[in-house]
Amino acid sequence: MISSLVADGWRESPSDEADVIIVNSCGFIAPAKKESIDTAFGFRTAYPGRTIVMAGCLSQRYADDLAQQMPELDGVFGNRDLGGIGAFLDLIAANQRNPVSVAPPVAGVEASEQAVTSEVVGDRRRLLSPAGSVYIKVADGCDNSCAFCAIPLIRGRLRSRDPDVIVAEARLFVSRGIKEINLIAQDLGSYGRDKRDGREIVSLIRRLLEIPGEFWIRPLYVYPERFPKELIRVMHDDDRVVPYFDIPIQHASTRVLRSMGRPGDRKSHTELIRWIRGELPDAVVRTSLIVGFPGEDDEAFAELREFVAEARVEWLGVFEYSSEEGTPAYRASRGRSRVAKRVAKQRRIELENLQTEIVGERLGRFVGREIDVLVEEPVIGESIVLGRGFMHAPEVDGAVVLRYAGECPRPGSVVRARIIRRTGVDFEAALLTREAS
């Protein structure tokens, strides 16, 4: 949206100077929806006279409700036609009160016919990702139908991007000094399944590795049942693909997984993680789990807890089930199999406490090691800069707290450092060499 607006003659400015404030919303689960709405309210209170537009997934999902029930907004803009944002703002400027633009109106079959939004937006010069890092979306939408999940409603069916365009985009970013390419999709392993022309994720990564230069490729979000095992071979062949595995498992009880509409079981999940670690001893695994899904009784939760204790992943996100209208699980979540919010919260805290013990043990193995660190952000007033190693995905995992003498290493550069100790989920490290690559 930023690139498209700049191409249309707009200029980015701080909120207190802006004519228009665009809140890019999330509509996935209740806390995200609340955060989006609170943010828009906050801007309206702080800047009564400005134009405020709610864009993104919440707008896509609840366009009419927002337009009718939130007079604080001047416009509601969905997630399918990002390049149309400039024309949309022109509509508001022409005094069309509270217009709505969601194309198509609600995610449906027609959505699959649409171009993937980023294909039509063009050159992304201004990035919102951390220094030196970029997210490249390789596909949008999802053809899985997990019973709890609103994403297929919001994002539509799977649409894989053209590999030539993705490679060209990555090449441009590397030529501009980007050091980390995070490949994202709702499920990376599904890339190409909608096209039947042979495109798939491992060949795409091999093509990206033809780009000369030192950079990391971090493949995020792989659905466990379609894990592309060739990925391990690629990581063996070229260490620019970091051994980081983000595999959302959601649950370990077979009964709960089936009612979630997901295949696999505790045994298959554990074996996959064990196999990855056997192939790549440095492998770091992140997963996410849902507690409080309808039908999760004490026995099912005990199985989940045992799985967490056994799998010992490095990074774990635990979410309380959020009942989302329009999803297959919505009705069940109102019936007898419903799990009380209080119980879901207790279960989340219990797993988080267990994970706190596990994380110490799993991260301890890196202490004393020399690693490359992607420098992100100086700490003002101290000779400390924050960064990340291969074991940290941007924004969700821990950090490397790097001490230096003299000049601060440049954000966006990669330096060499030795990990001295672990503090909680972070590492403290000493700078060895600047601009390692």
Ligand code: SF4
């Ligand atoms: S695979 Fe992920 S995005 Fe797709 S329906 Fe399941 S949880 Fe949602």
